[in-house]
Amino acid sequence: MIPPSDRCRYKVSKEPTGPYDREKLLEYLENKAKNEKDWEESKPYKKEVRGKKYEPKEEEKPPVTEDVPIETEWDDVLAQATEEELVDLAAVLGFHGMLNQPQYHHAFVEGKDLKGSGGFLGVAKHSEFKIYPEEGPNSTNVEESLRQVEGNDPALRELNLNNIKGITIDQLCEFGEALKTNTHLEKLHMANTRSNDKVAKAIAAGLSKNKTLKLLNLESNYISGTGIIELLVAINVSQVVTEFRVVNQRPQILGVKNEMEIARLVQENTSLLRFGIFLEVRGARVAVTDCIKRNNDNLRRGRMDGKAKPASGDTSLLRDKGKTEAAVHGKNNSGDEDEEE
Numbered sequence: 001m002i003p004p005s006d007r008c009r010y011k012v013s014k015e016p017t018g019p020y021d022r023e024k025l026l027e028y029l030e031n032k033a034k035n036e037k038d039w040e041e042s043k044p045y046k047k048e049v050r051g052k053k054y055e056p057k058e059e060e061k062p063p064v065t066e067d068v069p070i071e072t073e074w075d076d077v078l079a080q081a082t083e084e085e086l087v088d089l090a091a092v093l094g095f096h097g098m099l100n101q102p103q104y105h106h107a108f109v110e111g112k113d114l115k116g117s118g119g120f121l122g123v124a125k126h127s128e129f130k131i132y133p134e135e136g137p138n139s140t141n142v143e144e145s146l147r148q149v150e151g152n153d154p155a156l157r158e159l160n161l162n163n164i165k166g167i168t169i170d171q172l173c174e175f176g177e178a179l180k181t182n183t184h185l186e187k188l189h190m191a192n193t194r195s196n197d198k199v200a201k202a203i204a205a206g207l208s209k210n211k212t213l214k215l216l217n218l219e220s221n222y223i224s225g226t227g228i229i230e231l232l233v234a235i236n237v238s239q240v241v242t243e244f245r246v247v248n249q250r251p252q253i254l255g256v257k258n259e260m261e262i263a264r265l266v267q268e269n270t271s272l273l274r275f276g277i278f279l280e281v282r283g284a285r286v287a288v289t290d291c292i293k294r295n296n297d298n299l300r301r302g303r304m305d306g307k308a309k310p311a312s313g314d315t316s317l318l319r320d321k322g323k324t325e326a327a328v329h330g331k332n333n334s335g336d337e338d339e340e341e
Contacts, residue, residue, distance in 0.1 A: 138164050142171055149178040149185060158187040162217075172199040179206025179213065187215040191245075200227030207234035207241070215243040219276065222250040225258030228277070232265040239269065245276035252278065259284040266291045273299065 005012075081089070140160055148156045161167065161175075172195055179185070190199075200223045207213065216231075223231075228246050235241045254262070263284040266272065273295055279285040 138162055140164065142167050146171065146174055146178065149175060149182050152182050152184060154184045156185055158189075159185060160189045161193055162189050162191040164193060167193055169194070169196065169199060173202035176202030176204075176206040179203065180209045182210065183212050186212055187217075188213060189215075189217040191217050191219040191221070193221060195221040195223060197222075197224055197227040197230075199223075200231055204230040204234035207231065208237045211238055211240055213241060216241055217243075217245045219245050220248045221246075224249070224251045225254035225262070228254070229258060229261055229265065232262060232269070235272070236265060236269050239271045242271055243274040244272060245274075247276040247278050249278075253280065256281055263287040263291075270295060270298070 078086075138160065142161070142164065145156070145159055145161070149159065161172075172190065172193060175188075175190075176199065179188075195218060199221075200218070203216070203218075204227075207216075216235075218231075223246060228249075231244070231246070235244065259279050259281045260283070262277070262279070266275065266288045269291070272292065275288060275292055277288075279288065
């Protein structure tokens with residue numbers, strides 16, 4: 001350690017006067033300050049005001065002019081008009097701030113009379129709510145439907161298992177296994193059934209051998225990017241599925257690697273006309289959209305040439321000639337997701 005006396009260049013030549021005493025040091029400094037004379041001022045202090053005193057400007061008051069009454073030919077008409085007629089006139093002239101919402105819609109939008117709406121002094125009230133009946137639970141019998149799929153029932157063309165809470169993962173896997181031998185089922189809806197990658201793997205195994213399924217809906221489940229890739233690989237085997245929906249999965253982030261693999265698999269597909277999925281990577285989203293457009297254009301060209309005929313149950317895909325039916329979801333400017341109708 002370097003002693004304090006050697007830590008700086010300034011060297012004190014005086015001998016130490018003794019140990020440090022704080023009280024004596026303060027007393028010495030106070031006495032020295034009292035005994036020393038003040039510095040002489042070069043200019044004596046004198047209170048004076050420099051510059052101009054600020055005075056706010058007075059605002060000019062606008063001249064008051066008395067309104068001169070002007071007589072018109074409409075004075076008598078307006079004086080005899082009822083309050084409902086005046087409200088109707090205000091709506092026609094665009095004085096919307098003078099009307100409440102029911103008055104505006106009655107007089108300006110719908111063109112109805114305003115009797116009973118309250119006039120100018122009426123209290124603004126909301127319109128009556130339209131009451132719609134609640135949608136009942138899905139009444140599909142799971143066990144009976146499974147027997148129909150396994151037995152290849154020709155009457156079963158569409159199966160709706162959406163929002164069934166009592167269905168188990170093993171039962172969902174059995175539906176995937178039953179797809180291997182089924183040749184009549186064309187539409188399978190399994191949205192919000194808590195399906196996971198195990199169910200996706202079983203359905204993929206069935207799709208690889210199925211030749212008739214056109215629509216597969218697995219929205220609002222727990223399928224990851226790996227499960228979606230397995231499903232697309234199975235779809236590309238038979239090239240029959242025209243609509244595939246897997247949007248709104250629990251693991252929302254699929255990952256860049258999985259999204260690019262999904263885009264590559266869609267590029268190899270020539271039958272997919274609608275694809276509902278959320279992709280975060282812009283390159284993958286654009287590639288998938290272009291492929292869906294390509295498939296729709298090829299179908300349109302074939303229909304124009306008379307070479308392609310719509311299969312049964314697929315006529316809805318051919319109604320809108322100029323509409324792009326790709327449903328590849330991306331992020332909006334607000335950060336919210338787009339929903340497919």
